[in-house]
Amino acid sequence: MSTTTGMITVNGLRKAYGGKVAVADVSFAVAEGEIFGILGPNGAGKTTTVECVEGLRTPDAGTVRVAGLDPVADHREVTRLLGAQLQQSELQPRITVREALELYASFHTRPADWRPLAERLGLTDHLAVRFAKLSGGQKQRLSIALALVGDPRAVVLDELTTGLDPRARRETWALIEDVRARGVTVLLVTHFMEEAQRLCDRIAVIDGGRVAALDTPAGLIRRATVSTVVSFTPSAPLDDRELAALPGAASVRTQEDGRVVVEGTDDTVEAVVSLLARHRVTAHQLRVAEATLDDAFLDLTTGADR
Numbered sequence: 001m002s003t004t005t006g007m008i009t010v011n012g013l014r015k016a017y018g019g020k021v022a023v024a025d026v027s028f029a030v031a032e033g034e035i036f037g038i039l040g041p042n043g044a045g046k047t048t049t050v051e052c053v054e055g056l057r058t059p060d061a062g063t064v065r066v067a068g069l070d071p072v073a074d075h076r077e078v079t080r081l082l083g084a085q086l087q088q089s090e091l092q093p094r095i096t097v098r099e100a101l102e103l104y105a106s107f108h109t110r111p112a113d114w115r116p117l118a119e120r121l122g123l124t125d126h127l128a129v130r131f132a133k134l135s136g137g138q139k140q141r142l143s144i145a146l147a148l149v150g151d152p153r154a155v156v157l158d159e160l161t162t163g164l165d166p167r168a169r170r171e172t173w174a175l176i177e178d179v180r181a182r183g184v185t186v187l188l189v190t191h192f193m194e195e196a197q198r199l200c201d202r203i204a205v206i207d208g209g210r211v212a213a214l215d216t217p218a219g220l221i222r223r224a225t226v227s228t229v230v231s232f233t234p235s236a237p238l239d240d241r242e243l244a245a246l247p248g249a250a251s252v253r254t255q256e257d258g259r260v261v262v263e264g265t266d267d268t269v270e271a272v273v274s275l276l277a278r279h280r281v282t283a284h285q286l287r288v289a290e291a292t293l294d295d296a297f298l299d300l301t302t303g304a305d306r
């Protein structure tokens with residue numbers, strides 16, 4: 001796949017550590033204002049890919065561009081327009097939250113006002129607290145604030161909400177949506193399917209250092225082998241073979257408790273309902289479950305660490 005345009009473009013990227021190939025061949029283009037997700041199992045090469053985007057690592061082959069600039073050769077300019085979450089070791093343990101925000105704001109010519117950012121991220125009550133004394137979630141929120149304080153055109157967020165409780169996670173999602181509404185491009189590495197499904201316009205699924213699929217969340221879900229599961233307890237026995245012959249039906253099984261589970265597509269659900277009506281069988285506790293990004297992810301990746 002060849003990609004040439006976009007706010008962030010990665011073309012034929014390859015990066016090995018000694019003999020170990022972390023990224024074999026990755027290409028994608030992130031459009032301006034898009035939230036682009038990178039999803040993949042552990043060791044798939046996600047962090048290495050975004051570190052090349054940030055100019056923290058030099059590719060062995062391929063090209064990376066941020067607003068047309070080379071993150072390694074034009075590192076200074078790229079740091080100005082690309083916000084990145086800091087690695088924890090980058091901050092002095094004794095620095096306070098306020099000092100860190102002021103320090104990072106001072107690196108930029110036109111920084112954002114850090115106060116509303118701190119407010120939105122629930123850091124206002126902790127401004128005087130030293131970095132070493134912050135909880136994991138507070139450190140995480142500070143790192144997001146520091147990524148955004150320079151008012152960047154694009155931002156790389158790696159494991160955005162790892163370590164946050166469900167409320168803080170939702171507040172962070174709302175913040176990211178605000179950031180995007182201001183036209184900022186977001187490159188998001190995540191392990192959370194719900195997060196990817198909720199936030200991302202498009203997702204590259206990376207597996208074994210390669211792009212296994214690149215699509216919208218809905219497009220990826222459509223690729224899942226099974227898109228819908230319908231289950232029910234029939235008032236009278238049904239013939240499994242008749243169910244298995246229904247449109248789109250991929251599998252039929254009857255559980256020990258007599259519950260029938262049919263995997264298939266949306267068409268299968270309609271067909272099951274009309275079959276039940278024809279046989280005058282009532283379906284107790286009829287449930288229909290849609291495939292999720294989880295299902296697509298499992299279908300698309302092998303999970304084999306390289």
Ligand SMILES: Nc1ncnc2c1ncn2[C@@H]1O[C@H](COP(=O)(O)OP(=O)(O)OP(=O)(O)O)[C@@H](O)[C@H]1O
Pocket residue numbers: 017020021022023040041042043044045046047048049305306
């Ligand atoms: N500095 C390094 N030296 C040697 N090998 C490395 C180094 N960094 C990463 N790797 C290896 O490269 C591969 C890809 O790692 P990377 O961190 O990019 O994957 P990831 O998809 O971000 O994984 P995770 O989800 O676990 O964070 C892994 O097998 C990893 O062990």
